[in-house]
Amino acid sequence: MSQVNYLNHDKSLKSWLFTLDHKRIGIMYLVAVSLSFLAGGILALLVRTELLGPGETIMSADAYNQSFTLHAVLMIFAFIIPAIPAVMGNFVLPIQLGAKDVAFPRLNLASFYIYLAGAAIALTALVVGRVDGGWTFYTPYSTSVGDGILFITAGVFVMGFSSILTGLNFIVTIHKMRAPGLTWNRLPLFIWSIYATSIVQVLATPVIGITMVLLFLERLLGIGIFDPALGGDPVLFQHFFWFYSHPAVYIMILPAFGIISDLMGTFSRQQVSGYKFVALSSVAIAFLGFLVWGHHMFVSGQSAVSSIIFSLITYLIGIPTGVKVINWVQTMYKGSVWLQTPMLYALMFLFTFSIGGFTGVMLGVLAVDVHLHDTYFVVAHFHYVMMGGNVIAALGGLHYWWPKMTGKMFNETLGRIAAVLVFIGFNVTFFPQFILGTRGMPRRYYDYLPEFTDLHVLSSLGSYILGVGLFLILGYLLHSLFRGKNAPANPWGALTLEWTHTTTPPDPHNFHETPIVTRGAYDYHLAPELFGGDGASGDGHGEEAEVSVPSGQATS
Amino acid sequence: MGENGFWLPEASTALAGEVDTLFWFVFWVSTAIFAAVIAAKLYFVFKYRRRSEQDVPTPVHESKVLEAVWIVVPTILVLIVFTWGFDLFVQLSSAPPDSYEITVRGKQWAWEYEYAEGVQTAGDLYVPVGQPVKLNMSSVDVLHSFFVPEFRIKQDVLPNRYTSVWFKAENVGEYTIYCTEYCGTAHSGMLGKVVVVSEEDFAAWLQKQNEGLPPAELGQQVYNTQCAVCHAIDGSRKIGPPLNVFYGTERVFTDGTSATADDSYVRNSILNPASQVVEGYPPAMPPFSALSAQQVDGLVAYIKTLE
Numbered sequence: 001m002s003q004v005n006y007l008n009h010d011k012s013l014k015s016w017l018f019t020l021d022h023k024r025i026g027i028m029y030l031v032a033v034s035l036s037f038l039a040g041g042i043l044a045l046l047v048r049t050e051l052l053g054p055g056e057t058i059m060s061a062d063a064y065n066q067s068f069t070l071h072a073v074l075m076i077f078a079f080i081i082p083a084i085p086a087v088m089g090n091f092v093l094p095i096q097l098g099a100k101d102v103a104f105p106r107l108n109l110a111s112f113y114i115y116l117a118g119a120a121i122a123l124t125a126l127v128v129g130r131v132d133g134g135w136t137f138y139t140p141y142s143t144s145v146g147d148g149i150l151f152i153t154a155g156v157f158v159m160g161f162s163s164i165l166t167g168l169n170f171i172v173t174i175h176k177m178r179a180p181g182l183t184w185n186r187l188p189l190f191i192w193s194i195y196a197t198s199i200v201q202v203l204a205t206p207v208i209g210i211t212m213v214l215l216f217l218e219r220l221l222g223i224g225i226f227d228p229a230l231g232g233d234p235v236l237f238q239h240f241f242w243f244y245s246h247p248a249v250y251i252m253i254l255p256a257f258g259i260i261s262d263l264m265g266t267f268s269r270q271q272v273s274g275y276k277f278v279a280l281s282s283v284a285i286a287f288l289g290f291l292v293w294g295h296h297m298f299v300s301g302q303s304a305v306s307s308i309i310f311s312l313i314t315y316l317i318g319i320p321t322g323v324k325v326i327n328w329v330q331t332m333y334k335g336s337v338w339l340q341t342p343m344l345y346a347l348m349f350l351f352t353f354s355i356g357g358f359t360g361v362m363l364g365v366l367a368v369d370v371h372l373h374d375t376y377f378v379v380a381h382f383h384y385v386m387m388g389g390n391v392i393a394a395l396g397g398l399h400y401w402w403p404k405m406t407g408k409m410f411n412e413t414l415g416r417i418a419a420v421l422v423f424i425g426f427n428v429t430f431f432p433q434f435i436l437g438t439r440g441m442p443r444r445y446y447d448y449l450p451e452f453t454d455l456h457v458l459s460s461l462g463s464y465i466l467g468v469g470l471f472l473i474l475g476y477l478l479h480s481l482f483r484g485k486n487a488p489a490n491p492w493g494a495l496t497l498e499w500t501h502t503t504t505p506p507d508p509h510n511f512h513e514t515p516i517v518t519r520g521a522y523d524y525h526l527a528p529e530l531f532g533g534d535g536a537s538g539d540g541h542g543e544e545a546e547v548s549v550p551s552g553q554a555t556s
Numbered sequence: 557m558g559e560n561g562f563w564l565p566e567a568s569t570a571l572a573g574e575v576d577t578l579f580w581f582v583f584w585v586s587t588a589i590f591a592a593v594i595a596a597k598l599y600f601v602f603k604y605r606r607r608s609e610q611d612v613p614t615p616v617h618e619s620k621v622l623e624a625v626w627i628v629v630p631t632i633l634v635l636i637v638f639t640w641g642f643d644l645f646v647q648l649s650s651a652p653p654d655s656y657e658i659t660v661r662g663k664q665w666a667w668e669y670e671y672a673e674g675v676q677t678a679g680d681l682y683v684p685v686g687q688p689v690k691l692n693m694s695s696v697d698v699l700h701s702f703f704v705p706e707f708r709i710k711q712d713v714l715p716n717r718y719t720s721v722w723f724k725a726e727n728v729g730e731y732t733i734y735c736t737e738y739c740g741t742a743h744s745g746m747l748g749k750v751v752v753v754s755e756e757d758f759a760a761w762l763q764k765q766n767e768g769l770p771p772a773e774l775g776q777q778v779y780n781t782q783c784a785v786c787h788a789i790d791g792s793r794k795i796g797p798p799l800n801v802f803y804g805t806e807r808v809f810t811d812g813t814s815a816t817a818d819d820s821y822v823r824n825s826i827l828n829p830a831s832q833v834v835e836g837y838p839p840a841m842p843p844f845s846a847l848s849a850q851q852v853d854g855l856v857a858y859i860k861t862l863e
């Protein structure tokens with residue numbers, strides 16, 4: 001490509017490692033989280049292979065217990081939590097705001113290295129001590145098998161620190177650096193959801209830091225906090241853990257809501273239905289999310305009254321989430337639905353995430369939860385929410401912004417084939433796990449009774465299909481970097497600033513002139529001349545599309 | 557409202573049946589709403605599919621009434637389900653005052669039971685049919701959780717506090733007990749059985765427990781409930797070495813010493829395993845100091861009978 005862009009203006013390694021450009025930092029995060037996902041995914045395949053039959057299949061009980069734990073830690077802390085905010089938030093958010101960069105570019109680069117340091121500390125845990133039993137690390141088991149837990153919490157805290165800084169950066173950027181005319185009501189919903197996510201990151205992460213300090217005090221000074229042998233209370237650890245980790249669930253899912261809103265709007269050529277509701281309910285969920293941690297602990301021995309209150313608030317959160325799903329479906333009404341690969345992921349999300357949501361309601365019913373808690377039903381439920389929600393949305397977002405990030409188009413046919421494989425593989429892997437769970441198969445089991453064999457085999461086969469689909473994606477995306485067609489400025493005919501006002505890939509400074517925004521992010525009915533085009537004003541040289549704003553529509 | 561079998565195991569207490577009714581209510585309401593959402597989605601995808609690049613969609617005026625329906629209807633449904641679930645939860649948590657009480661201890665990786673009549677057993681939990689049974693549970697080490705799918709009960713077992721569950725089995729039969737809170741290497745082997753027997757059989761069973769068994773039989777019972785997780789008796793390797801081949805042979809230990817496996821070696825292996833760790837195995841065996849002298853003698857006698 002001839003024109004100067006953020007990728008080609010300086011190609012030295014140093015220019016990458018010390019870059020302050022939010023786009024390059026986003027790409028570095030993309031590489032880092034993809035490696036975590038790859039490692040976590042390979043571990044998942046090993047775990048599923050071990051479960052092909054009862055008893056030992058390919059590894060010992062200890063190896064199995066450590067594999068699923070490492071799978072969970074990598075996927076949750078090193079992949080899902082940073083994936084959408086740090087990769088797509090970094091790359092897209094400032095451009096969607098019409099800004100040249102985030103508010104604190106140096107802090108942004110620091111966040112990246114802090115994330116790497118955190119991941120390194122967490123991985124040391126595997127060398128210094130054994131780490132097994134899943135990502136929840138309940139005491140006293142976790143503290144009885146060595147110091148691994150200290151490193152894991154330290155690693156999680158350091159990675160969390162990175163997300164506090166990123167969150168802070170985004171909050172300030174969104175408040176202070178919106179382009180002229182970009183009112184709160186015109187913001188893309190992706191921004192709204194990153195905004196809500198950032199609030200949770202900033203408020204929740206310190207709790208894991210406190211937990212870490214308490215664990216250190218107990219281990220090093222022998223003060224009884226969680227260890228019953230010293231007079232501590234192991235259930236207290238569960239409260240601390242979930243006080244961070246339940247809000248963390250919203251750190252994982254809210255950004256996905258943002259991507260899905262953008263995709264549904266763009267590929268339906270329609271104002272996202274219930275825009276204000278979708279925007280504000282994300283923020284409401286972010287706050288309510290702090291009040292429901294106890295719903296993970298109905299059978300832990302906490303008081304019945306607390307269980308009841310937690311159950312009730314959990315429902316309060318469930319309702320706006322359900323309404324959002326309906327809003328996304330409604331967005332297609334009277335639209336022009338374009339089934340490109342990113343949209344396939346958005347539609348897939350509506351299916352898988354809804355199943356995750358409904359099974360969540362079942363788990364929230366106190367008496368039913370008693371039976372389902374800590375069985376495969378829970379495993380299936382959170383994979384439908386985390387993978388069927390976050391990862392599917394992240395894949396949609398990755399395909400959507402890939403042309404902008406790299407300047408290349410991926411192969412659309414392969415894209416659709418892979419999407420179908422992912423959909424089939426995902427459901428074949430995880431749906432049987434609901435049935436395993438209702439039938440009573442507990443989670444975190446190396447060995448199982450013969451009656452569960454068929455469903456386990458089916459689930460493992462599904463995981464191989466899913467694996468093939470994901471590797472296919474990796475393959476054609478990498479291939480597109482070298483052989484892909486050059487992408488136009490606005491291949492999807494979207495209306496947000498990263499498509500309409502920048503080149504592909506973007507200029508190192510995003511814009512030559514600050515764009516002036518005259519309409520909402522999804523006002524497709526206002527600008528027929530921009531449909532399906534190549535970003536008519538996409539060269540970033542000041543040419544603003546003059547759009548008449550009918551009265552009464554100016555701010556909606 | 558639905559059929560047990562494919563989704564849920566048999567419900568073996570009256571309360572389990574009520575939990576199932578609620579389960580099926582939530583299940584079918586969710587399935588219906590889910591199907592409607594997906595049907596609408598597919599219909600819109602087809603009906604409003606893109607026909608040309610120039611498509612200009614019509615702006616939609618959002619109906620406030622519709623929006624209100626989306627919020628009010630689910631809220632009502634959810635409140636119904638909540639109150640219903642809450643009511644059953646209270647019943648699940650309150651044992652009738654006339655319950656027969658049994659003390660349960662969880663430990664890595666077995667369940668042990670103590671009856672008021674002085675009987676101590678492990679693995680299989682014998683209970684009388686048609687009588688409410690309350691289990692007072694605690695753990696001697698890490699967290700465990702006591703789960704019997706057919707009774708729809710589950711309760712965490714803690715090291716520093718007593719917790720309890722209760723059930724009233726309706727039918728004679730055997731039901732698997734699972735540990736559902738991760739507790740280490742052999743977590744998935746921490747199984748047991750609830751053996752529900754008639755009143756008379758239960759009384760007879762208690763009686764028999766109190767009279768002594770022949771040593772080798774007692775040993776076999778202890779083996780089945782406490783050692784089988786880690787030791788096979790068919791010559792194969794589990795977490796620990798098989799117990800049928802080593803007796804009388806020369807054992808080599810990780811510290812380089814060796815000894816002939818005689819009665820006192822077996823006894824020492826049970827009571828103080830860390831002192832002589834067999835070469836090629838991890839030091840994973842916990843000391844079984846809680847076993848009675850008869851039980852240890854029984855184990856020694858039993859191991860000698862194995863081939």
Ligand SMILES: [Cu+2]
Pocket residue numbers: 699700701735736737738739740743746
């Ligand atoms: Cu256990």
